[in-house]
Amino acid sequence: xxxxxxxxxxxxxxxxxxxxxxxxxxxxxxxxxxxxxxxxxxxxxxxxxxxxxxxxxxxxxxxxxxxxxxxxxxxxxxxxxxxxxxxxxxxxxxxxxxxxxxxxxxxxxxxxxxxxxxxxxxxxxxxxxxxxxxxxxxxxxxxxxxxxxxxxxxxxxxxxxxxxxxxxxxxxxxxxxxxxxxxxxxxxxxxxxxxxxxxxxxxxxxxxxxxxxxxxxxxxxxxxxxxxxxxxxxxxxxxxxxxxxxxxxxxxxxxxxxxxxxxxxxxxxxxxxxxxxxxxxxxxxxxxxxxxxxxxxxxxxxxxxxxxxxxxxxxxxxxxxxxxxxxxxxxxxxxxxxxxxxxxxxxxxxxxxxxxxxxxxxxxxxxxxxxxxxxxxxxxxxxxxxxxxxxxxxxxxxxxxxxxxxxxxxxxxxxxxxxxxxxxxxxxxxxxxxxxxxxxxxxx
Numbered sequence: 271x272x273x274x275x276x277x278x279x280x281x282x283x284x285x286x287x288x289x290x291x292x293x294x295x296x297x298x299x300x301x302x303x304x305x306x307x308x309x310x311x312x313x314x315x316x317x318x319x320x321x322x323x324x325x326x327x328x329x330x331x332x333x334x335x336x337x338x339x340x341x342x343x344x345x346x347x348x349x350x351x352x353x354x355x356x357x358x359x360x361x362x363x364x365x366x367x368x369x370x371x372x373x374x375x376x377x378x379x380x381x382x383x384x385x386x387x388x389x390x391x392x393x394x395x396x397x398x399x400x401x402x403x404x405x406x407x408x409x410x411x412x413x414x415x416x417x418x419x420x421x422x423x424x425x426x427x428x429x430x431x432x433x434x435x436x437x438x439x440x441x442x443x444x445x446x447x448x449x450x451x452x453x454x455x456x457x458x459x460x461x462x463x464x465x466x467x468x469x470x471x472x473x474x475x476x477x478x479x480x481x482x483x484x485x486x487x488x489x490x491x492x493x494x495x496x497x498x499x500x501x502x503x504x505x506x507x508x509x510x511x512x513x514x515x516x517x518x519x520x521x522x523x524x525x526x527x528x529x530x531x532x533x534x535x536x537x538x539x540x541x542x543x544x545x546x547x548x549x550x551x552x553x554x555x556x557x558x559x560x561x562x563x564x565x566x567x568x569x570x571x572x573x574x575x576x577x578x579x580x581x582x583x584x585x586x587x588x589x590x591x592x593x594x595x596x597x598x599x600x601x602x603x604x605x606x607x608x609x610x611x612x613x614x615x616x617x618x619x620x621x622x623x624x625x626x627x628x629x630x631x632x633x634x635x636x637x638x639x640x641x642x643x644x645x646x647x648x649x650x651x652x653x654x655x656x657x658x659x660x661x662x663x664x665x666x667x668x669x670x671x672x673x674x675x676x677x678x679x680x681x682x683x684x685x686x687x688x689x690x691x692x693x694x695x696x697x698x699x700x701x702x703x704x705x706x707x708x709x710x711x712x713x714x
Contacts, residue, residue, distance in 0.1 A: 271362060272297045272308060274339075275352060279312050282334035290319060306343065306351030313348035324348025360708040376417035380578075384571050385411050386424040387583040388499065392482035393439045395454045395637045396489050396497070398665065402614045403583045404638075405654045408499045410581070422577070423502045425490075426567060429482045430507040431475040432557050440478025443468065458484050479508065492639055498647060510566035516558060519566050519602075523551070528601050543597035561591070565598045572604050583612045583659075614659040621667045645670040649679045 275297050283292055295312040313328035320327060328344040335342060341353040366373045387407025390400045411421050429436060441447030443459065458464060458481065471477045486504070493499045510516050520536075523529045529536045529551060536552035552558050571577045584591060592613075596606040619626045619636055626636060642650050649670040656678075657663045675681050 271354070271358075275308055275310070278335055278337065279310060279331065282331050283312075283316070286330055286334055287316075287320065293319070300351070305345065305349070307340075307354045308352040309345075309349050310352075311349060313344075313350065317348065356709070356712075360711070363708065363711075374416075376419075379418045379420070381419060382422070382576065382578045383414055383419050384422045384424055384575075384577040384580045385414070385583070386426055386580065388493070389426050389428070390489060391428050391435060392486040392489070393435055393450045394452050394485065395639065396492060398617060398619055398636050398638055398641055399585070401638050401641070401650065402617050402654045402659065402663075403585060404493070404497065404499045405651050406612070406614065406659055407583050409655055410583075411500070422575075423500055425501045425504045426564075427486055427504055427506045428560070429479060429486065430511055430560075430563055431479050432511065433507070433560065436478035436482055437474045438478070439481055440474035440476065443477045443481050444472070444474065446474070454485065454488065455481070458488075496642060496647070497638060498651070505567060505570070507563050507567070510563045510570070515566040515569065516562055519562060519569070520552070520558075522602060526601065538594075538598065538601075540594050540597040543600040545593040545597040549594045549597075561594055561598065564595065565602070568595070568599060568604070568609070569602065572599075572608060577608075579608050579610065581610045581612065583614060586613060586615050589613050612659055615662045617654065618662075618664045619667060620664045625664075641665075646679075648683065649677075652679045652682075 276295075279295070279297070280292055293315050295310060295315045297308055297310045300306055300309045313324040313331065316322075316327050317324045325344065325346065325348050328348045328350050332342045332344050332350055335350070338355065339358045340355055343351045343353075345351055369375075385407050387410075388396070388400050388404035390396045396404070407423065411423050415421050431437075435450075438447055438449045439455075442450050442455070459468075464481075464484065467480065468477060471480065490501075490504065493501070520529070523538065528539050528542075530539070531537075534554040535550045537548045538551045540549045541547055549561065550559055551562055568580065571580055592611045595611075596609060599609060600606050619641075638650070645667065653665050653670055654663075669677055670679070671677075673680050675684075
């Protein structure tokens, strides 16, 4: 309905004013129902372009928009308010009954969208720190797909042998370190076949890479089967090293004189492309920082797979990462407007009014699997999606388990059960559709 109103407004503008690019404007449901079913700010948006008072523009457009589908009112400082006619509502109700779950679905679009989310490191199980990004990415993908966008759901696997975390994992596996000792790792190491294969490995990075593959496989299975979070592509960080993409990228940046040597490291001229300062891309040890393989991954997205737009959902610990990634993409000729970053703030788990502290490296954390077992998948998904991703949130374990109207999940499930009961009872009822009288539907 909102889209139909928007189209009529655009038609009215073209009918009454000289040709110009119509700017973006809103068609919203007003908070106060006395201001209509829908309201638009188009007159105030056009005031700057047409150099006329918003109320005058709103009056002209309102005359053009009187098409019988709604009642109109012009309100200060220039809003146009719409009340849908009963006939319009009845007609739309008919569309809903005819199209069923496809009602409102968008036509197929050409734009290819990549959504990268969750990205749990393959050094341990998926924990509640990953849940917010995972559920958000999955829900956003569902919405975009419903509106006709071809979407690739992506998981970036941080499994490069060159990374410090993979070496630390390998060191622990070979009995030389203590990081990442947790229940999942200890269970994997009990496997006889795994033990035999590890006896042939003496290198930390090789051992870490081998175990990371097993951890990743378990995490993928959990996400698919128990968390209901879907992915189309698991992109391995190690693959951009193996293919030579990272080396080629370094050569390109050096050729463009965008890398310079200082204090034994190689720095990228990020400040030239809008970042607050230059960034180290290759450490003194000769090892690349994690941004280099990530740029190579984005080259694969935009240049190889021809992705139109990429949406990356990052955790709060990556809040400063966006500018350097954008700067690097600009340096290699990829338009930064094609990359959209959503930063997800920290979620705390609380029980009895107190926070439950987590530490990945010490192996003390609440896994998402444990949380789902405790409160159920519906509650886990609901509470993580309930608040805007840019706000901090507390996951109240006691509230999520409560079976009363205080718990919004329980309330919705109760309503769903009642509605399902109505459908079951009417399944065998013989309803003569030609005798339906929509005018009996007359309450607000």
